[in-house]
Amino acid sequence: MNKITPLLILFLVMSFVGSLMIGQANASFGDSLSALFSGDGPLGRVMQDIRLPRAVLGMMVGVSLGLSGAAMQGYLRNPLAEPGIIGISGAASLGAVVSLQTGFAALFWLALPVSALGAALVAVLMILTLAGPRGGSLTLILAGIAVSALASALTSLALNLSPNPYATYEIVFWMMGSLADRSMDHVWVALPFCLIGWAMIASLGRALNALSLGEDTAASMGINLSRTRLVLIIGVAASVGAVTAVSGAIGFVGLIVPHILRNFVGARPSSLLYASALGGGVMVLIADIAVRLILPNGDLKLGVVMALIGAPLFLHLIYKTRGGLE
């Protein structure tokens, strides 16, 4: 455990509680807390049915993206890598878009997340087939780019063929990413996949450390590279696919959080995994609080806020990287 870990845990708890307490229903901290546990009255329903799932999902989204980002950067030995690089989030988005476009999502509440998860699964199979059983990190990137490009093209096609403007609006808004109007059902759908994905990624610390010295050296130290890649792909797909299925595409978390925390916990990939999981949770919860504070009566999307925060940080990262190379 790093020195910063207790601090990150504290921030995560604070931002989780903050996410529970901030919203349109104006109530004191004590009233909100007792309503959360009792579930009595309108405030109880607000706390249990609206804010609790939103806060839990925010944490799950952040942990999944932060952890996956750190793992992808460690595996690819590149600080500019992020979970979306292997095309899972793009494919999950495609699944959701198709279910919205065809009206399948309206049949029952589970239809949209299941479609997204199904598309993420197809993407995993495609990536594994394209990258081959013995391929290295380069083939994984190439396979990811191919799957991302295909998912993006098919998403555009689905938008292009939208039956009416309302369907288009719905798709576009969904793609912006949001935690609003989610229920505990969404939590229960995503949680098992997240837990499996987190456990798989967390098991890779030793392999990612060894990969810091390249694939050949890692293999000579007893690391099974094929197994590492398989566990990574399935772990990232399970967790990122699940959270994308319930929240839409939320970018930059997996890119920025490991980069920021590397300055505090050191460059060893295994140390960065846990810190980035916690840091990702903090970042998404704070961004989701910001969404509610900036436009309390509007419908500002979390994905938009994350992009507005993430893009300048990304530019800063590129600037710093360029400085290091020159």
Place this chain on the structure above:
Amino acid sequence: MTLLSVHDLSVMRGECPVVDQVSFSVSAGEFIGLIGPNGAGKTTFMRAALGLLPHTGTSTVSSLPARDRARSAAWMPQNREIAWAMSVRDVVALGRLTQNNPAQDDTAIASAIARMGLVGFETRSAIQLSGGEQARVLIARALAQDTPLLMADEPTASLDPESQLATMDVFRGLAADGHGVVASIHDLGLAARSCTKLALMHRGKLVAFGTPSDVLSQDNLRNVFRINAYYTQTEHGAVFQPLSVISD
């Protein structure tokens, strides 16, 4: 004690044999220099012998389970990659990933750091060191793995003369301590004065194996390296000087 024994080891690239039925063994106390022109198959042979490449034939190391393999042989590839700004100590400590004896980690890491002359560098960022210093860090990482056998691909490439000699002295010391060392070396003079034996590869085949003076014969130098060279033993050790290229 034999630390590595390969028999009829071949590696194919398409229809072309890159390593062609090489048989070879390394015993404790030996420092074997693997020499040959560019493209002779030295790196491919070492990677295959370690189980890092698919091959035919047998290798006593590659046939082991991955974890046992990592405890039998350390590998230092030519590509000196250090991906992150880790401290020198953290990089060297990666060599201990394969060991199940945390109580000895600190001693092994400190010993490897001292052996490669890196005392005082422990907290410095490895990627900010010079190429030669990074090479020493990576050799120290391999030493920390504390395996009976060390295989290194051009460990002295891009090192200054002092570091080259110091590295060869470390490998000789390891051999004297009962380890086995195999290193591909392009500097034939350095190989001749440091190695207990040389293995000469040409077009994927092992064409000569023995003492430096046997392997660096005028015939081998002409037929394999296509050079005329001056080679002699002096009181300071072997001296080798390439003189001219043999043109057809």
